[in-house]
Amino acid sequence: MNFDAIVIGAGAMGSAAAYYLSRSGQKTLLLEQFHIDHQLGSSHGYSRIIRYAYAHPVYIRMAKMVYPLWQALEAEAEETLYIKTGGLDFAKADNVHFLATRQAMADSGVIFEELSPQEVASRFPLFRLDEDMRAIYQADAGALRVSRCVTAHVRLATERYGATFLENVTVHNIIPFANSVTVETSQGTFSAGRLVLGAGSWSQPLLARLGVTLPLEVMRQQVVFFDVPPEYGADRVPIFIAWGDPHFYGIGDVDHTGFKCAQHYGGEIVTPETVIRTVDESYVEHIRAFARRHLPAIAENPICEASVCLYTNTPDENFVIDHHPQYPHIAFGAGFSGHGFKFSTLVGKMLADIASQHPVEINLDLFRSDRFKK
Known part of the structure; x- marks a missing residue:
C-alpha cells in the first residue's frame, strides 16, 4: 500500500509529525509497536513541565515558537x-x-x-x-497534560485529516530508495515518498538499520x-x-x-x-x-x-533532529534527554518539514546527528 508519508512511533514526536503531515494534505500512515498512550516509554502520564527557563538561547527561541x-x-x-x-x-x-x-x-x-x-x-x-x-x-x-497531548495529535490526524493509524505493529525492515522508502511490518508492506522516525527509546536499532549510529x-x-x-x-x-x-x-x-x-x-x-x-x-x-x-x-x-x-x-543532553545523510526524505528525532516533551508539537512540525524537504524556521546545527563524529 502506498502513502505520501509514513511515521514510525506514535509517542510525543511521532504523533505530532503525523498530525502536521496529514494536516498539510499528505496521505499519512502512523505505525505504533504498542497501543496508543502505552505506559512503556516516555510519552505517557499526567504532566510534563513547559518553560522558557533554559540556559541556551536556541531552546528559549523554541519555547517562544511552541507556546x-x-x-x-x-x-x-x-x-x-x-x-x-x-x-x-x-x-x-x-x-x-x-x-x-x-x-x-x-x-x-x-x-x-x-x-x-x-x-x-x-x-x-x-x-x-x-x-x-x-x-x-x-x-x-x-x-x-501528556497523554491528552499525544492522543489529541493522533485523533485530529486520523479523524479530521484522514491519516491511517495502525497499532501493535512490528517493523521488520526499512528499505530506502532515492525518492521513496518501503517499510516491511507484521501487518504488511508499505511504501511512501517520505519517512519520519520518532521511536523514542527504541530509536537506536531502527536507525542502525539505515546506517545511522547514535550514542544514545x-x-x-x-x-x-x-x-x-x-x-x-x-x-x-x-x-x-x-x-x-x-x-x-x-x-x-x-x-x-x-x-x-x-x-x-x-x-x-x-x-x-x-x-x-x-x-x-x-x-x-x-x-x-x-x-x-x-x-x-x-x-x-x-x-x-x-x-x-x-x-x-545524548552525551550532551541536546536533541537529535535531522535527516538521513543520503536520503533527505527520511527524517528522525531522538535523544530528547528528559526535556523534550514541551517541544514535541514543534519538533513534530519540524520533522514533517524536514521529511518533506521544506525549510525549517530555526537553525538546527545544535541538533545535527553528525556532531558526535567530530
Whole structure:
C-alpha cells in the first residue's frame, strides 16, 4: 500500500509529525509497536513541565515558537492541554546553570522575577529555600497534560485529516530508495515518498538499520506522587526545578493525580525490554528527604502513585533532529534527554518539514546527528 508519508512511533514526536503531515494534505500512515498512550516509554502520564527557563538561547527561541502551537492545538482539539502555573527555578546563588539560565532569559527578552528565600516563602508558602539560595520566577511556565497531548495529535490526524493509524505493529525492515522508502511490518508492506522516525527509546536499532549510529543511552527514571489537598493543585502552585547536584523537579496536582516530584537524571542505564518498572523504596525515601528540606508541608504525606519512565539521552543532553545523510526524505528525532516533551508539537512540525524537504524556521546545527563524529 502506498502513502505520501509514513511515521514510525506514535509517542510525543511521532504523533505530532503525523498530525502536521496529514494536516498539510499528505496521505499519512502512523505505525505504533504498542497501543496508543502505552505506559512503556516516555510519552505517557499526567504532566510534563513547559518553560522558557533554559540556559541556551536556541531552546528559549523554541519555547517562544511552541507556546502558540500548543494554544492552536488546544483550540482545534477543544480540550485544555496546558495549565499555566508559573515556574520557580532555585539554586545556590553561585550555581553555574542557574546563573546561565538567568542570563540567557534576560538576553532573550523573557520577563522574569528574581526572589530571595524570604520572598519565595511569602508568595509560595509550600517552598522553603536555604538562606544561600536564590530563585527565578517566570509566570508563563506550566504543565502539559501528556497523554491528552499525544492522543489529541493522533485523533485530529486520523479523524479530521484522514491519516491511517495502525497499532501493535512490528517493523521488520526499512528499505530506502532515492525518492521513496518501503517499510516491511507484521501487518504488511508499505511504501511512501517520505519517512519520519520518532521511536523514542527504541530509536537506536531502527536507525542502525539505515546506517545511522547514535550514542544514545536509555535511562530508568522514577517518579513519585504525593497525595495532597486542593491548595497544592497545579493551578495554585508553580512548577519547580531545584538546580544542584542532583537536580529535582516537581509539578502540582494535575487532575487529582497527586503532587509530582522526581530527581532529574541519576537513574541506571537500561534497555526498554529489561528495565525494572517498579519504584525502589529507597528512591521514595530519597524524594522525601528532598521534600523535608524544601517542601516540608507535604514531605510526610502518603504516596498515592509511583511509576517508572524512560529517558533517551545524548552525551550532551541536546536533541537529535535531522535527516538521513543520503536520503533527505527520511527524517528522525531522538535523544530528547528528559526535556523534550514541551517541544514535541514543534519538533513534530519540524520533522514533517524536514521529511518533506521544506525549510525549517530555526537553525538546527545544535541538533545535527553528525556532531558526535567530530
